[in-house]
Amino acid sequence: MIQKKICLLGASSVGKTSLVKQFVEGIFNEKYLTTIGVKVDKKLVEVNDQSVQLMLWDIEGNDQYNVFQERYLRGAAGYIIVVDHTRSSSLLEGIDIHTLARQVTSAPAILVINKSDLPKQWHWQDYELEQYKDILIINFQQVLKQVSK
Amino acid sequence: MQKSTSTEQVESQQQLEQLRTLILGEDHQLITHTVKQQARGVVSDVLTEALHDREKKDGSINKVIQPLVENAVEHSVNHHSDRLISSLYPLMGSLIRKSVAAFLADFMEKTNQLLENSLTIKGLKWRFSAWRAGVSFSQYIASQTFVYRVEHVFLIHHETGLLLNSVSLDNHDNSNADIISSMLSAINDFIGDSFSQSPEGMKQQLQTVTTDNFTLLLKPGPNAIIVAAVTGNPPQKVSEHLQITIEALHTLYANELIQFDGDNSTFDNADSLLRDCLLAEEKNIHPKSKKTPWFAWVAVIAILAFIAFRISVWHSLEQLKLQLSELEQQPGIIIQKINIINNDSVEINILRDPDAITVDNWLASKDLHFSQLILNERFYLSLDQKLLIIKAEKVVSQFPNVTSQWKNKVLTLSGTITPTAFKQLSSQLSRVGIVNNKNLDLTPLNIEISSNSNNSEQLNQKVFNGLIGKISTIQLNFPISSEEITPEMHNSLNQLYQQFIFLNQLADRLNVNIGLVIMGSSDNSGNIETNNLLSLKRAENTASALHALGLPKEKMFPTGLGQIDIKEVKNTSRKVMFNVIYVSK
Numbered sequence: 001m002i003q004k005k006i007c008l009l010g011a012s013s014v015g016k017t018s019l020v021k022q023f024v025e026g027i028f029n030e031k032y033l034t035t036i037g038v039k040v041d042k043k044l045v046e047v048n049d050q051s052v053q054l055m056l057w058d059i060e061g062n063d064q065y066n067v068f069q070e071r072y073l074r075g076a077a078g079y080i081i082v083v084d085h086t087r088s089s090s091l092l093e094g095i096d097i098h099t100l101a102r103q104v105t106s107a108p109a110i111l112v113i114n115k116s117d118l119p120k121q122w123h124w125q126d127y128e129l130e131q132y133k134d135i136l137i138i139n140f141q142q143v144l145k146q147v148s149k
Numbered sequence: 150m151q152k153s154t155s156t157e158q159v160e161s162q163q164q165l166e167q168l169r170t171l172i173l174g175e176d177h178q179l180i181t182h183t184v185k186q187q188a189r190g191v192v193s194d195v196l197t198e199a200l201h202d203r204e205k206k207d208g209s210i211n212k213v214i215q216p217l218v219e220n221a222v223e224h225s226v227n228h229h230s231d232r233l234i235s236s237l238y239p240l241m242g243s244l245i246r247k248s249v250a251a252f253l254a255d256f257m258e259k260t261n262q263l264l265e266n267s268l269t270i271k272g273l274k275w276r277f278s279a280w281r282a283g284v285s286f287s288q289y290i291a292s293q294t295f296v297y298r299v300e301h302v303f304l305i306h307h308e309t310g311l312l313l314n315s316v317s318l319d320n321h322d323n324s325n326a327d328i329i330s331s332m333l334s335a336i337n338d339f340i341g342d343s344f345s346q347s348p349e350g351m352k353q354q355l356q357t358v359t360t361d362n363f364t365l366l367l368k369p370g371p372n373a374i375i376v377a378a379v380t381g382n383p384p385q386k387v388s389e390h391l392q393i394t395i396e397a398l399h400t401l402y403a404n405e406l407i408q409f410d411g412d413n414s415t416f417d418n419a420d421s422l423l424r425d426c427l428l429a430e431e432k433n434i435h436p437k438s439k440k441t442p443w444f445a446w447v448a449v450i451a452i453l454a455f456i457a458f459r460i461s462v463w464h465s466l467e468q469l470k471l472q473l474s475e476l477e478q479q480p481g482i483i484i485q486k487i488n489i490i491n492n493d494s495v496e497i498n499i500l501r502d503p504d505a506i507t508v509d510n511w512l513a514s515k516d517l518h519f520s521q522l523i524l525n526e527r528f529y530l531s532l533d534q535k536l537l538i539i540k541a542e543k544v545v546s547q548f549p550n551v552t553s554q555w556k557n558k559v560l561t562l563s564g565t566i567t568p569t570a571f572k573q574l575s576s577q578l579s580r581v582g583i584v585n586n587k588n589l590d591l592t593p594l595n596i597e598i599s600s601n602s603n604n605s606e607q608l609n610q611k612v613f614n615g616l617i618g619k620i621s622t623i624q625l626n627f628p629i630s631s632e633e634i635t636p637e638m639h640n641s642l643n644q645l646y647q648q649f650i651f652l653n654q655l656a657d658r659l660n661v662n663i664g665l666v667i668m669g670s671s672d673n674s675g676n677i678e679t680n681n682l683l684s685l686k687r688a689e690n691t692a693s694a695l696h697a698l699g700l701p702k703e704k705m706f707p708t709g710l711g712q713i714d715i716k717e718v719k720n721t722s723r724k725v726m727f728n729v730i731y732v733s734k
Contacts, residue, residue, distance in 0.1 A: 001412070001413060001414065002410075002411045002412050003309075003311045003312070003327065003411045003412075003413060004411045005309045005310060005311060005331070005411075037335065037339060038332075038335045040328050040331035040332050040335065041328070042327055042328060052411075053327065055309075055310070055311060055327060055328075055331050057331065057335070069342065071338045071339065071341070071342045072335060072338060074308060074309075074338065075306070075308035075309030075310065075311075076309070077309075077411065
């Protein structure tokens with residue numbers, strides 16, 4: 001069986017654990033419990049008629065007290081940076097994390113903007129986002145463009 | 150990172166090819182061709198020896214060939230089963246027999262063990278301990294039976310933390326094995342990054358994780374980690390075996406480990422190597438030198454002795470009660486309660502006729518002795534025939550001229566007796582329950598009256614007068630508007646009858662005729678007619694009762710007085726009175 005390690009990164013309380021829970025178990029829990037260290041889950045998906053088991057590494061959120069640790073990224077087949085569109089700072093923090101992650105891995109990454117059910121509370125202009133263009137890989141840029149639209 | 154490694158390999162191969170071209174020049178093709186032609190012969194010459202030597206050296210041939218043979222056999226079974234069957238056929242019979250015998254032996258052994266473990270005190274104790282520790286019974290048995298046992302072995306890719314292969318003792322598929330692998334890698338990474346590096350510049354690695362129930366042994370290699378979950382106390386040799394295995398795996402799967410891209414099917418054949426790590430060691434259970442449980446035996450014997458003692462006491466008490474209850478068969482004795490205390494003291498509550506045998510005498514006659522005898526005795530008058538005989542004998546023996554004889558439960562007295570003695574005799578007999586005309590016949594008894602002196606005539610006259618006076622004092626009291634003769638009245642009438650018989654004999658001697666006047670009366674309630682009738686009825690009933698005792702009717706004159714109109718008595722004068730009328734002949 002094919003297995004792939006996927007990491008979830010992002011600022012604290014953007015909803016990484018909730019995303020995994022929703023994806024793996026299909027449930028959402030309103031209770032907030034901060035993740036300590038890392039929590040691993042698995043999900044079997046079909047890609048081109050082939051089963052792939054994703055090992056989802058839900059890594060603790062990063063903030064000013066808890067700096068990004070690249071150790072859990074080792075061997076990842078890809079990573080997801082999660083940001084929260086009710087908090088402008090979460091995007092900046094997400095980009096910081098991405099910059100740090102790029103120093104240790106070249107695995108593909110995507111950006112996920114979470115909490116889309118809540119009203120958007122950030123106000124980014126296109127030119128503001130432009131300055132991040134160079135540091136982002138294609139996927140990331142595309143997503144960003146979509147966000148800025 | 151993986152990409153760069155594979156690029157390096159390709160580059161090194163290209164460089165090697167260039168080197169060959171440089172050294173061999175134009176002959177390169179020729180030499181290669183010749184070597185290839187010769188290769189078959191060269192290899193076939195040394196193949197067997199080479200295989201033998203290598204197997205001897207590190208045992209790796211076996212590990213490489215095993216999956217090949219398995220695949221070949223599987224292929225053969227799928228595609229050439231007929232051939233396989235015909236080859237194996239001669240062996241099958243004995244194989245099956247052996248297998249069945251082995252199965253039966255194993256089954257018996259297991260059943261025996263199960264029974265032993267389930268039904269013995271040890272088994273129950275283990276069940277209780279397992280319950281208390283919150284583990285399954287089988288797990289607890291394993292912990293008790295084995296010094297250690299490797300339950301699971303995981304092979305984990307170092308870089309990604311992905312599970313490459315895993316085996317377990319009971320072939321149970323652990324669905325969480327891959328999560329465990331990832332978490333272990335995460336923890337291992339955490340340890341490696343968090344603590345200072347070793348003096349050799351190597352990252353710290355997790356070697357052992359211990360929980361309540363098992364120990365995780367980790368043996369890290371450059372590209373993979375082998376992890377064993379062990380119950381009990383794993384000895385050093387398990388670690389050593391894991392180390393050898395991880396090294397062997399690195400040798401066998403060097404490229405696969407480096408180029409691992411998430412597909413773990415490449416490592417399916419690592420099964421046999423991992424399975425070799427499922428080591429176990431049974432506890433060497435020395436049969437304990439069987440100590441005789443003296444205290445327990447003493448306790449058991451004491452309890453048994455006590456029970457036996459209680460039973461024997463109970464039995465002897467029952468016997469004693471049975472013996473004592475025979476006392477009741479004695480005439481004139483009624484047992485109310487027997488209470489036996491401590492087998493040798495007894496408390497008896499009885500009713501006893503004074504003429505019946507005493508309890509002491511009876512016990513002595515039965516040879517029963519008690520250290521303490523509490524006798525609560527109350528007297529009563531028994532009319533038991535046997536006692537009546539004794540009593541009559543006692544009374545009659547006081548009168549030397551009187552003889553007695555029992556016939557059909559009736560005492561007949563004969564002989565001669567003085568009137569005074571007769572009075573005493575009949576009074577004493579009636580006191581013990583021997584009453585004239587009931588169970589006493591006085592007809593043959595001759596009452597002797599001395600008639601030879603004036604004195605005696607005067608005495609007779611005195612007695613005669615006295616008797617008349619006595620008779621006239623007798624009164625029967627009736628309830629309101631009743632004419633029935635009650636048992637109490639019978640006593641008075643019996644007394645009156647005997648006095649009148651005696652009076653009659655005296656009258657003969659004094660030459661006087663006598664008659665008994667019986668007068669009934671009534672109170673003043675109701676009308677006079679009814680009262681007259683009632684008073685007469687009372688008198689007549691009394692006369693009939695006296696006649697039943699033996700008094701001739703012609704000697705009696707019953708009459709009804711009706712109401713007696715005397716101020717003080719008229720309200721309660723429900724009576725029968727007697728008077729003797731006498732006239733000279």
